[in-house]
Amino acid sequence: MPDLTALFAHQAQASAHVQFVFNLTAGRVAFVNDAYGRVLHGEPEQVNAELPALLARLHPDDQPQLAEYWAQWSRGGRPAEVEFRLRHPEDQDQWFRLTPYYEQDAEGAVWLLGSLRDISVTKRYQANADLFNSRKNATLEILSHDLSGAFIMVQQIAEFLREEVQAPANPQVTVMLRELEATSRDSVKMIRDFINIEFLTSANSDLKRDRVDVGAVLREPLDQLTTKSFAHHFAYSLPAAPLYANLDVNKFTQVLLNLVSNALKFTPDDGHISVVVEPGPGSVRILVQDDGVGIPLALQPVLFEPFTKARRSGLRGEPSTGLGLVLCKTIVEWHRGTLEMVSAEGQGTTFTIEIPQSDGLESPILKPQVELYG
Known part of the structure; x- marks a missing residue:
């Protein structure tokens, strides 16, 4: 031997x-x-x-x-x-x-x-991939908001003209206005479907958590939202000192962007939206706040249910699938965290994410415990 x-x-x-x-x-x-x-x-x-x-x-x-x-x-x-x-x-x-x-x-x-x-090369590759995905997700959300807004405006103008022009000299005008309405409506749906498919695809992939400085990885998408000239006042605040948590950066960024997207949908022009990242007692706390129209009290108990009855079109007619918030809550829970909401009609809404601070490293690859809608 x-x-x-x-x-x-x-x-x-x-x-x-x-x-x-x-x-x-x-x-x-x-x-x-x-x-x-x-x-x-x-x-x-x-x-x-x-x-x-x-x-x-x-x-x-x-x-x-x-x-x-x-x-x-x-x-x-x-x-x-x-x-x-x-x-x-x-x-x-x-x-x-x-x-x-x-x-x-x-x-x-x-x-x-x-x-x-x-593992320096692997970590730098992962950091670059996370940065690319964060930029991509933020860009998609911005384009979705801009394009949807433009098509919704075209749809509304076409509806107004069709109602005002009762007997046009050329009957094709009414036909063309109806076609313009339908095309704009379908375009808005297609844009939102694309974003939802992107979110669902990411949510159904394996969860890969790394110990990261939360403020550092969220700064890029938040910067992109700040530099975008929305018709809202957008601001964010990050902690001065590093704040570590075990995150799947791509999924977690999508949760944040989804919550900001909801705030944009239900906040009138010139309203205020903010994101605050701060330390809690043994946790990282992220608040997404707006001073929009708020959520009716009767809808709040079912807000996080799949295909919830609480889904509403946005103030500019943006569609809702009723899946966004339940996906956000599920992904946050995969991170052993909580997602809570406080809202009052006419006063705005605050979503609060709380996840554990990292006191060490866990296994970097974890399989989600549930499958999401196919």
């Missing part, structure tokens, strides 16, 4: 990732492979001397969660995979994923074995 210890040692040395064995009892690295030099630019023989300098490069936002994990490992808790950053004085931060394994030998010594992978 081959020497398994020797085989594992050879395998570790051949790995492109840093493989290590740390003696928790002695507080020293007992083994590190040659990848340590390639990935972390150190000398394997000097790893214990170099360890304090490496720890000093830990990103300050990641230190609390790593300290918590380390305390759990030191007490014999079940190790969990964790991601963190090392600061680089002249380049971008390096991202790592640590996969640990805990073991206690017959003599009582406690060992932490693990693999350290440089």
Whole structure:
């Protein structure tokens, strides 16, 4: 039978990732492979001397969660995979994923074995993809609002002219005005159907949560909404300090945009809409507020039901499928959060999202617990 210890040692040395064995009892690295030099630019023989300098490069936002994990490992808790950053004085931060394994030998010594992978390229790719999706979603929502508004105006003008011109000299005028009404109405429906399909498609995909600074990832779509010249006063507020949560950035951004879209639909021109991101007690709180027409009291109990009876056309005739808010609530609950609403007719509406702050990293890929409408 081959020497398994020797085989594992050879395998570790051949790995492109840093493989290590740390003696928790002695507080020293007992083994590190040659990848340590390639990935972390150190000398394997000097790893214990170099360890304090490496720890000093830990990103300050990641230190609390790593300290918590380390305390759990030191007490014999079940190790969990964790991601963190090392600061680089002249380049971008390096991202790592640590996969640990805990073991206690017959003599009582406690060992932490693990693999350290440089995932910087993957994290930058994901950040760029999230940024692209956020911009795309915000652009689609803006175009939807603008195009729907234009077609609704054309439809209303055509209806007005058809009613005013009772007996046109050319009978084709009435036919053309009816055609213009129908085309405008169908165009508005097509635009909203496209946005709804985009939302449904995203909602039905696997949930992928990463630990992110909520203010940082929401700034881009909120900036786009601010620079757009809506007929409303739009403003947002983000926390001064980083506020971390485990988010599927694409889905969560769509929830925010859907709530802002609803506010636009039910707020008259020159009204006010705001988004506030702030810390709560162990949570991240996001408020979407407007001073629009509000939601009638009789409709509020069924607001979050699928195909709810509370669905209404917007002030400018924008259609509603009755799915938007139930999807928003479902996605927020996937994030272990809550979505609540307070409204009064004639005074406006406030939707409040509250999700847990991140005190560590969970499994990055989670399957939604329910399927949404096909």
